[in-house]
Amino acid sequence: MKFFRSGIRTSTTPDMKRLNIALMAGGDSSEREIALQSAAQIASALDPAKYDITLIDLHGRDWHYTSPDGRQWQVDKNDFSITIDGDHKTFDYALILIHGTPGENGRLQGYLDMMGIPYSSCSMTSSVVTFDKITTKRTVAEFGIPLARGFFFGRDSRIDPQEIVRTLGLPVFVKPNASGSSFGVTKVKSEADILPAVAEAFTESDEILIEECIRGREMGCGMLIAKGREYIFPITEIVSKKEFFDYEAKYTAGCSDEITPADIAPEIKAELNRLTALAYKACRCRGVVRVDFIVTPEGKPYLIEINSIPGMSGGSIVPKQVREAGMTLGELYDLIIEDSPYFLRMTMKRADAIRLFGASPGPLLSSP
Secondary structure: OOOOOOOOEEOOOOOOOOEEEEEEEEOOOOOHHHHHHHHHHHHHHOOOOOEEEEEEEEEOOEEEEEOOOOOEEEEEOOOOEEEEOOEEEEOOEEEEOOOOOOOOOOHHHHHHHHHOOOEOOOOHHHHHHHHOHHHHHHHHHOOOOOEOOEEEEEOOOOOOHHHHHHHHOOOEEEEEOOOOOOOOOEEEOOHHHHHHHHHHHHOOOOEEEEEEOOOOEEEEEEEEEEOOEEEEOOOEEEEEOOOOOOHHHHHOOOOEEEEOOOOOOHHHHHHHHHHHHHHHHHOOOOOOEEEEEEEOOOOOEEEEEEEOOOOOOOOOHHHHHHHHOOOOHHHHHHHHHHOOHHHHHHHHHHHHHHHHHOOOOOOOEEOO
16 A cells, blocks of 8 residues: 655756755764665665765764765865865755764764754754653653653662662663664563663763663654644564564564554554654654654554654664555655755745746756
C-alpha cells in the first residue's frame, strides 16, 4: 500500500540559479562513518539540475571539501565559504547529515544561525533538547507521553546498585545521556554488572540514565512537517537478533529485521502516529525526525528517544519508510529544502514580480 505522493516538484529555469548546498557530513562522534554513508546516499538522490552540492567533511576544526582529484579545500568559517582553484563559493543552504556532535546536539546549528544560513534540521534549541535524553523525557512528560522509569546520574553521583534493582527491577538499561546509535548502552541482567555498565556509559557522556526495561516490540516512526503539512511515514517494526537494537544490529546485515510497514493493529498504529506528532511538536522539531517506541503486549507505547537527524544510509530505517510511502529521497529533501526561509523569500520575490509586472518571470514551483 502506498500512502502518499509528495505532490511537489521543483524546476529550474535559465533565470534561476541552482542552489549552492553545503552537504555537512562526518562529525566527531562514534557515528562518524554512518554519517558519511548517509551523506553519500543523499548526495546521489539530490537533483543536480536544482542543486550545486559541495560535500563538507567536518572533523574537529577541520572542515574540508575533497575534490575529485583528491585535493582538500578548507571552509572559511568566518563567512562559511570555500575557495576552490580561485573560485570563491558561498552557500545558500546547509543540509546537515551529521549524527552526534556537532550536527545533532545543536552546535553546528548555532554556528549556521550566526552565519544566517538556513539548514535542514531542527533548530539549535530543539537539537539540544532532543539529543539530551533526560531533557527530552522532561519535555515530553509534560504532554503525557508514557516513559520508562529511571535514574539520572552525573560523574560525581553516588550510584547504589541495590537501590536501582529495588526500584526498577532487572533487567535495566544503562545508557549515556547524550549519544547515538546505542554506543555505550548496556542491557544489564544482574546487580553485579550495573557499575561496569555505568563505567562504559561514561565513556560516551558525562551524564547517564539507568532505566527499567519495558518489554515489548520496538517501533520506529518517521515524521516531517513541511509547508504546514504533516507527513507521518509508515511505521517500522525493529526485530533485533541481538539483546537489543545496538550499533551492530542497526548497521550489520542480518543482525535485525526491519519490517515496514509494521504488522500492528489499527488502533496501535493510530496511537503511535498521535504520539509521534505530539513528541515532534513538543520538542519543536523541524525537518525529518524519527521517534522510537516500545509497544507492550497490552498495546501501550513508551517513548525511547527522538532522533533529530536519523540515519540515511542504505541500511537505515527512514529511507525504507520514505520509499514505502511512495516518495523518493530526492522528493523528501526537495520538501525539506523548499520549506526553508530561502525558498520562502524566493516565492515572495516571484509574487512581487507578478504583482508589479503582471506576468510570471518563470516557474519556481510547479505541480503535476
